[in-house]
Amino acid sequence: MENKYEFFIAGRARNKENILKICDLFDKYNISYYCFLKNEDSWGYGNESQTPEEKQKEFESLGLKNEIVLNLFNQDLEGERSSKNLLLVLPAGKAAHIESGIAYGLGKKCYAIGEYEATDTLYNIFEEIFSNENELEDFLGKYTISKKIDMDNNIVDTLINDLKEPMAELNNIQLTQLNFLRDELNYIINNNIKDEKKIEKTFDMLVDLLYWFGEEIEDLYFELVNYSKNINIDIANDYEKIYTEIINEEEWNNARRKQFK
Numbered sequence: 001m002e003n004k005y006e007f008f009i010a011g012r013a014r015n016k017e018n019i020l021k022i023c024d025l026f027d028k029y030n031i032s033y034y035c036f037l038k039n040e041d042s043w044g045y046g047n048e049s050q051t052p053e054e055k056q057k058e059f060e061s062l063g064l065k066n067e068i069v070l071n072l073f074n075q076d077l078e079g080e081r082s083s084k085n086l087l088l089v090l091p092a093g094k095a096a097h098i099e100s101g102i103a104y105g106l107g108k109k110c111y112a113i114g115e116y117e118a119t120d121t122l123y124n125i126f127e128e129i130f131s132n133e134n135e136l137e138d139f140l141g142k143y144t145i146s147k148k149i150d151m152d153n154n155i156v157d158t159l160i161n162d163l164k165e166p167m168a169e170l171n172n173i174q175l176t177q178l179n180f181l182r183d184e185l186n187y188i189i190n191n192n193i194k195d196e197k198k199i200e201k202t203f204d205m206l207v208d209l210l211y212w213f214g215e216e217i218e219d220l221y222f223e224l225v226n227y228s229k230n231i232n233i234d235i236a237n238d239y240e241k242i243y244t245e246i247i248n249e250e251e252w253n254n255a256r257r258k259q260f261k
Contacts, residue, residue: 008083009035034079090114
């Protein structure tokens with residue numbers, strides 16, 4: 001299931017004031033979350049004039065299979081399933097602890113904030129238990145940075161993957177041109193061609209391929225350089241210098257391009 005929220009905030013309704021302060025921290029860092037208190041107007045019971053204690057007592061008077069209870073159960077469970085992590089705000093009741101266990105069982109990272117009553121082995125399901133809001137805020141700041149880095153890395157990975165297919169097609173085109181130049185060079189040498197314009201044109205095409213294949217075509221390139229020198233064509237020395245300049249300039253680019261081949 002795709003995560004709709006970064007965090008599921010669990011706690012007891014009687015701890016409403018502290019939980020809403022925690023929600024404010026998540027809002028500050030623009031981190032998405034699900035909190036049951038944010039749906040208070042749609043609970044189906046209680047009114048604005050009631051204290052958290054009074055409202056909770058009214059809820060506890062409802063039957064376990066009451067439609068309101070079942071709706072809230074399904075709503076909160078869906079919110080938990082749709083969240084990447086869980087934060088338990090202590091002190092918390094049995095329901096919030098059960099929600100923590102569900103999150104852990106679903107493979108989500110669990111955190112808590114506040115003091116727990118006593119040491120319990122099962123509190124080890126939490127990656128970290130923050131002592132206060134300052135510790136939590138420090139964590140959320142780092143979490144935001146880490147999330148941005150992950151997003152940037154995903155964008156880069158996506159771009160690289162998107163480029164692989166067109167780069168592979170371009171590589172095939174360049175290979176076709178390279179095979180043509182091999183045939184052209186064999187024709188020039190085997191037939192002792194001395195047409196300087198034709199040789200210069202072949203050099204220019206080889207230079208274009210240097211930017212793609214680099215030192216991989218060194219033998220082919222210098223075969224034409226040496227042939228040109230043997231028949232006293234002056235441009236041979238110029239193209240020899242061009243080779244060195246391109247290879248030095250393109251050394252790091254060649255290594256990068258190989259990722260797409």
